[in-house]
Amino acid sequence: MRPFAYFAPGSLSGAVAALRDAVPGTKVLAGGTTLYDLMKLGVETPPAVIDVHRLPELATIDAGERELVFGAGARMADVAEHPAVRDGYPALAESLWRAASQQLRNMATVGGNLLQRTRCSYFRGGSEFACNKREPGSGCAARGGHDRTHALLGTSDACIATYPGDWAIALLAFDAVVDVAGPRGDRTVPLAGLHVEPGDDPAREHTLAADELILRIRVPVTPAGRGSTYLKIRDRESYAFALASAAVALTVEDGVVGDCRIALGGVATRPWRATEAERVLRGAPLTPGNARRAGEIAFAGARPGTHNGFRIELGIRTVADAVRTAGERAAR
Template sequence: MTPFSYVRAADADAAVRHSGADAKYLGGGTNLVDLMRETIERPGTLVDVTGLSAGITETDGGGLLIGAAVRNTALAEHGLVRRRYPMLARAIVAGASPQIRNMATVAGNILQRTRCAYFYDRAGSRCNKRQPGRGCDAIDGFNRMHAILGASPSCVATHPSDMCVALAALDATVHVSSADGERRLPFADLHRLPGDAPDLDTVLLPGDLITAVELPPLALAERSTYRKVRDRSSYAFALVSVAAALSVENGTVTDVRLALGGVAHKPWRASKAEQALRGQPATEAAFRVAAAAELAAAEPLRDNTFKVELAQRTIVAVLGELAGVEVTGGGA
């Protein structure tokens, strides 16, 4: 491991003051420390931000403000989260292991990097995310776990988080602090698609610090869920996952939120499917049309063509569950 200095910040202002070009913020360390061991990340300074807010409070408007240092387990077990935003609680529990969830923080989960095997193989593989301009061995390599939406010739990696899929569906807002002050970002705009700069995971600037995540008051979210399809029942990343919330009145879809995991470089908001569903009957046929509309732009690789149908089936199955509609044509 490359030598580094360590600073513990008492609050956000102190953390930002210690940030620099070669500094990294340290929360639970469940991803960053692994990357440092592999010498993929080599910060000159670690700024410990576990002293940031670990509180979960109601906002004046009826939403929730979640501190950056809240542990994943605490968030998943919080009564208001479980009651008002069940998809979020279920998404978190579907991720990693209990031990990791006990350590991992909300901000750290958001900023974790891809688990693409080629990204981690520093000794033997080319990776534009790790070394811009080197090439991407995943494109012609073993790419069963890789992206089918929003990828580029530079990178086909997927974002690994379960929690972030739910946050994308819930229209969360990210609170950011920097030397220039504070600002807020729509969660859907935080992560980047790879384009020709896959080494840039988010739109955050050097020194930017996530201080909180805000969930809006969303009655729709009380009727929500999260489903993760994976190779084994625990401690496995998603092949495909779906976070969904659905409102149905008199048999018609009045509102819906959908996001997908395991299919793109960022948590994928399924806006085309949402648009296709609103005002339509809550039927299996309508769910299938909406799922097909979302996956029409998919560009699968040699080993992951199955993800297209798997994603469609999972969307239909989850919507059917929320609507109380029996899915007869197969689901995931």
């Protein structure tokens, strides 16, 4: 790990001021469970870090009548165990429970989790591998390489790296928004507009400016929250990233789907909303055939590589199973 300067502001305003005056390449440090890892690998080499993990303004959790509000510095474990989340939005709780070990959930923050970087082995493997995300213009070694865990949706000729998170997938299904702050003031970003596809510039992963800080995540209250699930399929039951995952939230009346939200994880370059699949289910009977059809539509645009084509069928079944589970919960 290279030497770096360390700043620990005592207030949110101090953190914003530190970002305003920061040298290029400075990173924000919250739980550190991703940043420190990448710094040890030499993938991230910030000249300075601004530590915000002790700021009380960022650690709040509030379950109001109109929205759930999570401070960006709230720990994943605390959010997952909050009664309003655990009982009213099981998809949110499950996405956090299944994201990491208990030790990591006790340290990692929900704001930092949104910005975790890909687990692509070519990105993390160092300069011996070409990676447009790490070194723009160098190429993509994953194309033509071992692409078993790489993305099927949202890829480009420049990058097929998968977005690795779980929490963002569940948030996307609930139309969450993110409040951010910076020297130019505060603004709100829809979760759907936070992450970007690689296109010709894989190094750009989200729409935040370098001097902006996530303040909080807000989730609108919806009856579909109770009828929700987050299903994650992986090579082993614990401590593994998704081969395919789905966050599904439904309302069901007399066996017919009303509200319907479907988001996909582990299969795309960013959190992926399956809007066409949602349209198929709205107003339709909740049957195994319709659940399967929703999965097929969700993966209609998949672009498999050499080794990851099996995950199309896996993803279809993941969506179908998640739809059935959400439907059962919605009908209780």
